[in-house]
Amino acid sequence: xxxxxxxxxxxxxxxxxxxxxxxxxxxxxxxMAVSQVPINSKGFDEKVSVAAWKTKPSYFIVAAxxxxxxxxxxxxxxxxxxxxxxxxxxxxAPMLSQPQQVADVILEAAKR
Numbered sequence: 001x002x003x004x005x006x007x008x009x010x011x012x013x014x015x016x017x018x019x020x021x022x023x024x025x026x027x028x029x030x031x032m033a034v035s036q037v038p039i040n041s042k043g044f045d046e047k048v049s050v051a052a053w054k055t056k057p058s059y060f061i062v063a064a065x066x067x068x069x070x071x072x073x074x075x076x077x078x079x080x081x082x083x084x085x086x087x088x089x090x091x092x093a094p095m096l097s098q099p100q101q102v103a104d105v106i107l108e109a110a111k112r
Contacts, residue, residue: 008038021093029084030097039057051081059109061094061102068092084108 003009011020013033017096021029046107052058060078064071078085088094095102 003041003074004038007041009041010036010038019092021091021096022067023065023091024093032093042075053081053083057112059105060085061105062087062092064089064091065094066090 001009001015002012007078011033012031016036017026018034018049023056024032027074058081059080060074060083062071062074062078062085063069066074069092075085086101088098090097
């Protein structure tokens with residue numbers, strides 16, 4: 001992760017390919033790297049006033065081969081919010097590497 005002088009964060013192309021989405025074709029990770037919209041680091045300090053998971057059903061896809069966020073942390077977060085959890089053997093970008101499985105979870109959630 002790199003930060004510019006104003007606190008915006010982005011991923012270098014090699015990190016995108018090797019760690020963020022290593023199970024996605026290189027041409028796709030190259031496109032992701034050049035088209036990403038940097039996020040301001042101040043956003044991570046924002047507090048949520050009302051957490052939807054406290055009153056709405058939650059679904060959580062755990063990326064078992066994630067190099068950006070530990071699997072144990074993902075499982076802990078899913079448990080904390082009482083989410084119906086799906087574990088996929090994927091990188092941090094399951095919607096790109098296993099789109100059908102992600103769509104299946106979304107369609108299941110939409111039925112509730």
